[in-house]
Amino acid sequence: MFRPLPVFIGLRYTGAKRRNHFISFISAMSMAGLVLGVMVLIIVLSVMNGFDRELRQRILGMVPHATITAAYGTMTDWQSIKSKVEAVPGIEAAAPFIDAQGMLTNQGQVKGVMLYGIDPELEQRVSILDEHMESGQLTDLKPGEFGIVLGEILARQLGAGIGDKVTVVLPEASINPAGVFPRLKRFTVTGLFAVGADLDASLAYVNIEDAARFMRISEGVQGLRLQTTDLFAAPRLAWEAAMTLPGRYYVRDWTQTHGRLFQAIQMEKTMIGLLLVLIIAVAAFNIVATLVMVVTDKQSDIAILRTFGATPGMIMRIFMVQGCVIGLIGTGLGVVLGILGALNVASIVGWIESLLGIHFLSPDVYFISYLPSELLWQDVVSIAMSSLLLSFLATLYPAWRASRTQPAEALRYE
Incomplete structure (x- = not known):
């Protein structure tokens, strides 16, 4: 089956075992960071949507x-x-x-x-x-x-x-x-x-x-x-x-009468969403660090590809593919785990409460005694697209550096 050369080599670089195990570790951590950030963001926004729904149904059901x-x-x-x-x-x-x-x-x-x-x-x-x-x-x-x-x-x-x-x-x-x-x-x-x-x-x-x-x-x-x-x-x-x-x-x-309450909830949801996006941004910076080290590690490979006729644009696309694959896998796993967590957060928290013998939301203090959750697909799509966009942007600088590699300089000491 035909595949474009940059995609083929980029996927090979992503799946291959590295001589430098530290690079593999950083790559795994950047992917784990994306998974964690996307998952937490989906769950937290779903919980806030749940609280917003409960307030709307209960308070505005009475007034x-x-x-x-x-x-x-x-x-x-x-x-x-x-x-x-x-x-x-x-x-x-x-x-x-x-x-x-x-x-x-x-x-x-x-x-x-x-x-x-x-x-x-x-x-x-x-x-x-x-x-x-x-x-x-x-x-x-x-x-x-x-x-x-x-x-x-x-x-x-x-x-x-x-x-x-x-x-x-x-x-x-x-x-x-x-x-x-x-x-x-x-x-x-x-x-x-x-x-x-x-x-x-x-x-x-x-x-x-x-x-x-x-x-x-x-x-x-x-x-x-x-x-x-x-x-x-x-x-x-x-x-x-x-x-x-x-x-x-x-x-x-x-x-x-109650408009300010719901404005405060929406503002809180927006601010928490922006703060949690920083987790995804940190994971994207890890992708930058990973690709920079991979480019340094693959200097000789890049030089050989250049001598075989690979253009700077082709070299750039190879490493962009590698970074985008990390972002795609991390975002995909994060979305799946986030959806599962958002749909089952109430039962998970209930299980933790029974295990530890504590009650996180006491009915004497809070207006509801369980953790509500409402999964909105537009939130999931926007979170996934933001994660993929940050992952793509994180590949640009390392891929550009790889495309600037000069074969003669890279092979001088080989």
């Missing part, structure tokens, strides 16, 4: 993608407004809400809380709250019974459980014949939820009718929570929905 609230007063005819909003393409569902900031007290413990009044049936269409109920059900929030659903962390901090009564205090004063008192009401805990994020320590839910009665809202609701098909289109869709409504409304979306 609304967008909200539309009345500019003045309340939405008295929210049912018709809801129908108009849901008719906008891209908006899956809308649900009414009433919210307020306040405090929860129980057994001498006081905690700040964001209190939401919701319709239990409609809320299931715009939130994952019902999927993460640890105790009780969201439908237990029946109007007139003044039940409340607490986050698991918040309930633990207050020392409250199912059936216990907690006091909700709003930062508003009530004036009666006895004087001025803060507005407060006793609610019965009917359920606990746990999404595994800091939301478990700051959110509480009550029936929307109970919330309206407690906050003295005579009619209507404060606004609508929106669920969109495309998370990143939520700001545009919310404005489009608001423009279809008569009157004035305020629009808020998740980028205003």
